Amino acid sequence: MNSKDIRTQFLTFFEGKKHKIVPSAPMVIKDDPTLLFTNAGMNQFKEFFLGINEPKNTRVVDTQKCLRVSGKHNDLEEVGKDTYHHTMFEMLGNWSFGDYFKEEAITWAWELLTEVFKMDKDSLYVSVFEGSQDDDRLEKDAEAYAIWNKIVPANRIIMGNKRDNFWEMGDQGPCGPCSEIHVDLRSDEEKKKVSGASLVNKDHPLVVEIWNLVFMQYNRKADGSLEPLPAKHVDTGMGFERLCMALQGKKSNYDTDVFTPLIREIEIITDAKYGRDEPTDIAIRVIADHIRAVSFSIADGQLPSNTGAGYVIRRILRRAVRYGFTFLGTKEHFMYRLVNVLTQSMGEAFPELSEQKQLIENVIKEEEHSFLKTLDQGLVLLDTIIEKTKGKTVDGRKAFELYDTYGFPIDLTALILSERGFSLDEDGFNVAMQEQKTRSKTASETSKGDWENLQSDAEQEFVGYDRLEADVKIVKYRKLESKKQGLQYQIVFNLTPFYAEGGGQVGDKGYLESPDGDVVYIVDTKRENNEIVHFAKNLPKKLEGTFKAVVDSKQRQRTEANHTATHLLHQALREILGTHVEQKGSAVHSKYLRFDFSHFSKMTKEELEAVESFVNARITGQLPLEEQRNVPIKEALENGAMALFGEKYGDAVRTIRFGKSIELCGGTHVKNTSDIWHFKIKSEGAVAAGIRRIEAITSDAVKDFYAESNKSLTEITEALGNPQDAVKAVKSLQDENSDLRKQIAALLKDKAKNLKGDLQSELQEKNGVRYLIKKLDLDAAGIKDLSFEMGQNQSDLFLLFATEQDGKALLSCYISKELVASKNLNAGTIVRELGKYIQGGGGGQPFFATAGGKNPAGIPDAMEKALEYLG
Structure with a gap:
């Protein structure tokens, strides 16, 4: 049975059990501050488990794209080394939100595996939570045991500990016992020697968990106590790749048709052979796994970068590139060539791969090219470290600096050192790494208290599209402490005019005022688990009663002007550059807007002017806002509304129209384009291959920009003596300056020639070398x-010249090429060593190199040291 059929049979089986098939949520999470990526199938359903919202369907089934590379679920360093861990993987799941519970979940799971998929019952084991001796609140899951015991013999039921058989969303939140189903894929001979039951949860590569049935029945509070949830839920997750391994009779996930097309392509591209030796196999598995994670992330809108989720994606891609570089000998970019095979294999189930294929290839190719340059630079720096190393052990902190500052992989450092007869101070590296992790963890450490509920069953309503003030009541609040922000409180109202950060738009600020005049300032607004949460530095003195919630109208108006301008900008780019332009990200603040879009080249001055004119024409055209709420998404798309790729939309959407610009959007906007006043592009540049970025301003920011520009022009004109034509006067100065520079260059060249004769007479000799x-x-x-x-016609010349200019030092070293060979001298090595005296560095060729530094006072010491190189 091929993987496509396995996926389809799973979905249709539960559809027959009255489950609604729902699409996978994006793997990249945009509106949940607690997660960077979807790391489990339940992420998109958190609001139902928490009781915040009622689900439209109480039974659903899906296959969810997941990524586990950071935090609690960190499998990255295991990927490739074994045959069953992955970064990106599919999680098949069926869900019950307060509907069925343990009986149905267990019996249906067994039915699917043994009757539909025809798995050998004797190869399956199940586990049940045994209870916890450390926590007497956690009792044995006797209910699940009794259900299983009617299906399988007792010797196939394994009692599992809290780590393996009690599932928790985090330190707080919904949790409950779980039953895992494990499969023993060993040969009959091996099964006779050792019981499969003894290998469950022991990291055996052929006795693996394939399905986890989680029974959510408790809520974990901040103090560790448990309380029953008002409704019980089922959350199951089955690893698609492992299931394919079991059903296709393979001994490795990588031997299934999920991965074999990629592995074949890697073999073709690199001339490597899978199955020949372990280092090569690990490298090929790493590459086959990582291309999936990177491709799906880019398809979902996350580009590689230096921060947050983008940093994780860049790290995964670079790990794959360095495995290819080190073990497969790939010195050129190659991973982008795998995207085509991946799309052919998975594009039917996940159409975003096909739709974004060209972008994915471009971004990966550019990232590979950049990292290979980094590797080349790192090799030069590593050479310098080796040269300065006394003895045969390289300082671990130096290696960490190479890793941390330049991105040079530590395992590659260790490999190169080993080849050259050096060793790495691993303890020193690990200490430096741990210090950095501690600093990072301390900086981001956050502790949350339990929600203190003041009202029960209160449904929150957002009224901020229509008004900036509202009478509200506090539904609940909790304390939030972090090193970065200090003490804050999160507050939820029954209704709110505050817009929560989302869709690129920043959250509103404002204040909360009690009837007696007590004021609490709202410093930010975010959405968490589909609730609008307000952040404040303190709480009102009295929490009960009615408060006036007021949004900062100035900030909101400026933000709305910028948000509407992004819609008009999007329209302008598609009109002027072509319909290939798609929005790839945006940031809408009160002071500026940022817009990322797909385009293959730098925009010309004429194109930028045309875009500005297009947007400003719509502003002067005074186009009114035409808003529709709760429109069926199919109807909205048929009416021409643009959906942004990577965004998750519900069945009903909101459309925003200004003239011919119509988009699906949940943000806030001006009532008329004239409220934007004016649109001005500040910059346009590249973000990644095929992705451009425009930064622009509107409204008050444009007024300030023109006022500052006018002030600068006045000052320039006055400095020029108030000429009638300031531009002409500046050009005249530039021409005059250019002529003077040429004259100075000619004079200096003549000076150097005149010096030649004088300096020839100053040459001295040492050990057969003429030097100065x-x-x-x-x-x-x-x-x-x-x-x-x-140096012309000289075969024994060594020169070290120093100069000081603008408070900086420069050292230049020239060595006759014959001396380089006969005396083993190297100008590049010499100036790098001498550079430390002037607090700088440099390099060059063996016969000529320079070093610059910020300490001219070190020149005499550097010159004295230079003489030592002559013996």
């Missing part, structure tokens, strides 16, 4: 010309 070490009053170009002039 001297400080000169020349610029870098003049010194280089002089050095090569003096």
Whole structure:
């Protein structure tokens, strides 16, 4: 049975049990501050488990794209080394929100595995929560045991501990016991020697968990106590890749048709052979796994970057590239060539791969190219570290600096050192790494209290589209402490005019006022588990009663102007550059807007002017806002509304129209485009391959920009003596400056030539080398010309010249090529060593190199040290 059929049979089986098939949520999470990526199938359903919202369907089934590379569920370093861990994986799941519970979940799971998929019953084991001796509140799951015991013999039921058989969303929140189903894929001979029951949860590669049935029945509070949930839920997750391994009779996930097309393509591209030796196999598995994680992330809108989720994706991609570089000998970019095979294999189930294929290839190719350059730079830096190392052990902290600052992989450092007869101070590296982790963890440490509920069963309503003030009541609150923000409180109202951060738009600020005049300032607004949460530095003195919630109208108006401008900008780009333009990200603040979009080249000055004119024409056209709420998504799309890729939309959506611009959008907007006043592009540049970024301003920010520009122009005009034509006067100055620079360059060149004769007479001799070490009053170009002039027809010359300009030092070293060979001298090595005296560094070729530094006072010491190289 191929993987496509397995996925389909799972979904249709539960559809027959009255489950609604729902699509996978994006793997990249945008509106949940607690997660970067979807790491379990339940993430998109958290609001139902928490009781915040009522589900439209109480039974659903899906296959969810997941990524586990950070935090509690961190499998990254295991990926490739074994045959069953992955970064990106599919989680097949069936769900019950307060509907059926343990009996149905267990019996249906067994029915699907043994009757539909025809798995051998004797190869399956199940586990049940045994209770916890450390926590007497956690009793044995006797109910699940009794249900299982009617299906399988007692010797196939394993009692599992809290780590394996009690599932928790986090330190707080819904949790409950779980039953895992494990499969023993060993041969009959191996099964006779050792019982499969003894290998369950022992990390055996062929005795693996394939399905976890979680029974959510408790809520974990901040103090560790448990309380029953008002409704009981079922959350199951079955690893698709492992299921395919079991059903296809394979001994490795990578031997299934989920991965074999990728592995074949890697073999073709790299000339490597899978199954020949372990280092090669690990590298191929790493690459086959990681291309999936990176491709799906980019398809869902997350580009590699230096922070947050983007940093994780960049790290995964670079791990794959360095495995190829180290073990498969790939010195050129190659991973982007795997995207086509991946799309052919998975594009039917996940159409976003096909739709974003060209973008994925472009981004990966550019990232590979960039990292390979980093590896080349790192090799040069590693050479320097080796040269400065006394003994045969390289300082671990130096290696960590290479890893942390330049992104040079530590395992590659260790490999190169080993090849050159050096060893790595691993303890020093680990200490430096742990110190950084501690600093990072301390900086981001956050503790949350339990929600204190003041009202029960209160449904929150957002009224901020229509008004900026509202009479509200506090439904619940909790304390939040972090190193970064200090003490804050999260507050939830029964209704709110505050817009929560989302869709690129920042959250509202404002204040909360009690009847007696007590004021609490709202410093931010975010959405968490589909609730609007307000952040404040303190709480009202009295929590009961009615409060006036007031949004900062100035900030909201400026933000609305920028948000509407992004819609008009999107329309303008598609009109002027072409319909290939798609929004790839945005940031809408009160002071500026940022818009990322797909486009293949730098925009010309004429194109930027055309875009500005297009947007400003719509502003002067005074187009009114045409808003529709709760429109069926199919109807909205048929009416021409643009959906943004990577966003998750419900069955009913909100559309925003200004003239011919119509988009699905939940943000706030001006009532008329004239409220934007004016639109001005500040910059346009590249973000990644095929992705451009425009930063722009509107409204008051444009007024401030023109006022500042006018002030600067006035000052420039006055400095020029108030000419009638300031531009002409500046161009005249530029021409005059250019002429003077040429004259100075010619004079310096003549000076260098005149110096040649004088300096020839100053040459000294040591150990068969004619040398001169001297400080000169020349610029870098003049010194280089002089050095090569003096070196003509010389086979035994060593020159070290120093100069000081604008408070900085420069060292230049010239060595005759014959000396480089005969005396084993290297100008690049010498200036790197001497550079430390002037607090700088440099490099170059063996016969000529330069070093710059910020400490001219170190020049005499550097010159004295230079003489030592002559023996």
